[in-house]
Amino acid sequence: MQTIGILGAGQLGRMMAVAGYPLALNFALYDTSGSPSANIGKIYSDPNNAQTELKQFLQEVDLVTYEFEHLPLDLANRIAKIKPLRPGVRALQVCQNRELEKRLFRELAIPTPAYAIVSSAEQLANAVEQLGTPVVAKSLTEGYDGKGQAVIKHIDHCRQAWQDIGHPQLIVEQFIHFRRELSLVAARGTDGSTCFYPLVENNHQGGILRFTIAPAPSLDAKLQSQAEAYMEALLADMDYVGVMTLELFETEDGLLANEMAPRVHNSGHWTLNGAHTCQFENHLRAILGLPLGDTAPHGVSAMVNLVGRHANVAGVLRLKDTHLHHYGKSERPGRKVGHININAENYTALIEKVKLSLQQVPESSTLQCSIAGIA
Ligand SMILES: Nc1ncnc2c1ncn2[C@@H]1O[C@H](COP(=O)(O)OP(=O)(O)OP(=O)(O)O)[C@@H](O)[C@H]1O
Ligand SMILES: [Mg+2]
Numbered sequence: 001m002q003t004i005g006i007l008g009a010g011q012l013g014r015m016m017a018v019a020g021y022p023l024a025l026n027f028a029l030y031d032t033s034g035s036p037s038a039n040i041g042k043i044y045s046d047p048n049n050a051q052t053e054l055k056q057f058l059q060e061v062d063l064v065t066y067e068f069e070h071l072p073l074d075l076a077n078r079i080a081k082i083k084p085l086r087p088g089v090r091a092l093q094v095c096q097n098r099e100l101e102k103r104l105f106r107e108l109a110i111p112t113p114a115y116a117i118v119s120s121a122e123q124l125a126n127a128v129e130q131l132g133t134p135v136v137a138k139s140l141t142e143g144y145d146g147k148g149q150a151v152i153k154h155i156d157h158c159r160q161a162w163q164d165i166g167h168p169q170l171i172v173e174q175f176i177h178f179r180r181e182l183s184l185v186a187a188r189g190t191d192g193s194t195c196f197y198p199l200v201e202n203n204h205q206g207g208i209l210r211f212t213i214a215p216a217p218s219l220d221a222k223l224q225s226q227a228e229a230y231m232e233a234l235l236a237d238m239d240y241v242g243v244m245t246l247e248l249f250e251t252e253d254g255l256l257a258n259e260m261a262p263r264v265h266n267s268g269h270w271t272l273n274g275a276h277t278c279q280f281e282n283h284l285r286a287i288l289g290l291p292l293g294d295t296a297p298h299g300v301s302a303m304v305n306l307v308g309r310h311a312n313v314a315g316v317l318r319l320k321d322t323h324l325h326h327y328g329k330s331e332r333p334g335r336k337v338g339h340i341n342i343n344a345e346n347y348t349a350l351i352e353k354v355k356l357s358l359q360q361v362p363e364s365s366t367l368q369c370s371i372a373g374i375a
Pocket of ligand 1: 147173177258
């Protein structure tokens with residue numbers, strides 16, 4: 001039996017392990033952040049013995065992957081010398097720095113919002129003057145779930161935004177009045193073969209993903225092939241192995257790349273119940289050099305994130321075509337504690353079912369998506 005090592009022991013690692021058991025895989029997870037929640041496989045998590053834990057973890061595993069891109073690069077380099085690390089260090093390096101990421105998009109002729117890099121409040125004000133308001137300022141590294149970001153609507157707010165973000169370097173982006181947000185989840189195997197899920201539509205509120213609709217409603221083949229071409233270029237450039245996600249803005253003038261994630265992604269959770277092969281299994285197949293699985297969807301799906309509060313378990317389980325994924329985490333404002341996947345034959349039926357499921361979620365997010373009004 002092979003043992004897969006996962007760096008990070010949150011819900012993504014947990015779902016990866018769940019998907020790997022039918023393939024007779026074992027899992028070991030390394031996470032010394034002090035709050036591992038995966039509760040599956042063998043967990044190495046003692047922060048007081050991080051080095052010993054790492055040594056034992058590496059002895060036990062055949063292959064290492066990660067569920068989280070903000071890993072120290074020297075740690076990733078050390079690991080890669082001892083066991084195969086997939087995806088590799090280059091993907092981590094690019095994806096954990098918004099400047100390197102945007103630069104790679106530009107090099108590969110993938111359009112992005114206009115941006116500038118700044119290292120002081122004065123430079124921030126200059127960039128805002130050049131780009132025009134509003135802008136989104138983001139810490140260059142370490143951001144997730146909209147953390148370390150500020151929308152600046154007036155040039156006088158630069159000093160405050162600089163202080164609030166509190167980071168030595170920021171990327172300042174033109175604020176995009178997008179039609180909607182889309183993302184593409186893809187996988188690339190060790191032999192360079194690729195597969196793509198359909199583009200999905202995502203809704204964020206307060207910087208946190210709330211809803212995904214899959215496939216994205218009124219998706220045309222041209223949009224899908226454009227997104228796939230961008231993804232192909234990125235995967236080939238990084239000689240990437242595993243699942244990767246590209247977040248996009250759909251605008252009047254086409255697609256703009258927002259960011260990418262070198263891992264399974266929240267906007268791919270619908271695949272657990274809505275596609276022939278889920279993203280977690282495809283990630284494992286890719287890193288193990290196995291054939292990639294069918295990415296075709298079954299009908300249409302929605303993913304409702306449970307942010308901060310758990311759903312009424314029995315209430316959700318009573319609903320037809322509705323699947324609860326409970327991460328076993330305690331409630332905390334802004335924390336992703338689970339999600340609900342909903343399947344239907346058409347979008348009208350889907351929205352009806354989403355609305356029923358939201359009745360089982362205390363303080364649920366308001367349903368926002370391009371088809372929220374059809375049912
Ligand atoms: N330039 C922009 N114009 C308009 N909205 C933006 C822009 N950049 C980001 N946003 C909004 O903020 C959200 C979070 O931004 P981004 O994806 O860059 O951050 P993040 O913290 O890395 O998110 P995550 O890791 O959760 O995907 C986006 O999904 C989008 O809704
Ligand atoms: Mg994002």
